Amino acid sequence: MTDVVPLIKLSYAKSIVKRFLELDSSNYALAEISELPQSFYESDKGFIPIAPIQNFWQLLAEKYPIDILISNFNQVIDEVFVPDVIVHMRPSQNIEAALNYFPSAMKMATGYTRVELESDSLGNATLQREFPFGSSKETLWSELFTVLCFCRVIQACGLPNFKPIKICFHHTELSPLLESSHLTDIELIGGYFRTGVVASNRDLQKDFKPQIEKCLFSSEGNINSFQESVVSVVQLYIGTNDSIEAIAKLINMSKRTLQRKLSQQGTSYKEVREIAMANKAKPMLKQGMSLADISEALGYNHISSFIRAFKRVTGSPPSKWRNG
Known part of the structure; x- marks a missing residue:
């Protein structure tokens, strides 16, 4: 059986790298060390292996405080990821109904299909994905990026102050990073086989009011x-x-x-x-x-x-x- 090579959408990768190059021109050296593939420079479409981006994140983590990393992650997510997903989600009565379209929206936006919404007996729901990228230090940043993406998408559905009631994740080292990203007073469960963000039934029943104007018109290049x-x-x-x-x-x-x-x-x-x-x-x-x-x-x-x-x-x- 051939191993699956984890990929990232090229437009996301470029936005991530561009964000930190604008922050400090010395980060060009970090990008070179990360061994980005030639296709990164030659194309604007498609996917590339995520490993060089994970390496880039790890080098940035050794240079910057976590709050700066997370702030820039969120800006990239808001500018390129959230618009990609929101425009594929259908009109729905409430946020829970809208999130049922999230897996297919993710597939159209990123090519990634192993995402699902799973409800429990209390009416809460977990937006989750399998974590197939191993346990290396570098893949920690992919998992953090995933958690932030899930939270930002739910916020863009009409809950700008959304805070999950629980977050499940694979890397136990993720816990202090999440606490540094203002995701406090939340139950954190490390060592899990999936990455998941749990939304309360109360939040899920609120009206679906996608922030379409913000997603589509406020950021250049979307x-x-x-x-x-x-x-x-x-x-x-x-x-x-x-x-x-x-x-x-x-x-x-x-x-x-x-x-x-x-x-x-x-x-x-x-x-x-x-x-x-x-x-x-x-x-x-x-x-x-x-x-x-x-x-x-x-x-x-x-x-x-x-x-x-x-x-x-x-x-x-x-x-x-x-x-x-």
Whole structure:
């Protein structure tokens, strides 16, 4: 059996390294020592082995206090990880329902699938992942990064002051690091076979109010353009609550401002909605769903209207795209 090589999304790796290079130019030397692969410098897409990034983290940990490390980790998480995940989570009645989409969102955002949400008899739920990366000192930082990611995603679901009631983790050395990251007054369980963050039933039942505007529009480089940002938001709500008034309210703009900004990019809300529709329809077609079911799910009263809109965006009818 071939060992699985742990990977990290290239955009995350670059954001992590960039953050610390901006902090101190002398960290270039640490990046070189970490032996980043050539693909790190040649591409902006795909994945690279996580080991060089773990080495980089370990070198940084020997140089900086833990509070500086965690502060910069959280900034990277907020800028690149949280937006990647939140835009794939569907509209839901409450945070618990939204988190049920987290594993599939993680897969689309990172390619990583071993994540699950597990509920207990009290209604609390654990957002957890297997910990396959071994027990070396360097992998400690991957586990810390995972815990911080889980917490920041739940905060972005509409709980800005979220604090888990329990954290389970593999590395026993993680306990003092978590205490240094303001995760205090929480039950910490080390030596566990998984990494998990436990949210209370009370928090889980609160309304799902994703911080879409913060995720998509406040940080440069998250998404390439304003138009693509709006497409990502509309794609979340397509077929349910995707009127221009509803979307404008979600991103904290007036309808008129949204129309003006889209016009400045040479497009319109109708075109944006159709792009979002096509993006949502493509996986449905590949899954073998009927045109009638897809049309209904995407808010079209007639199949012919869906077909025309899909063809305007893609240049081909749904049937050809399905079989292509």
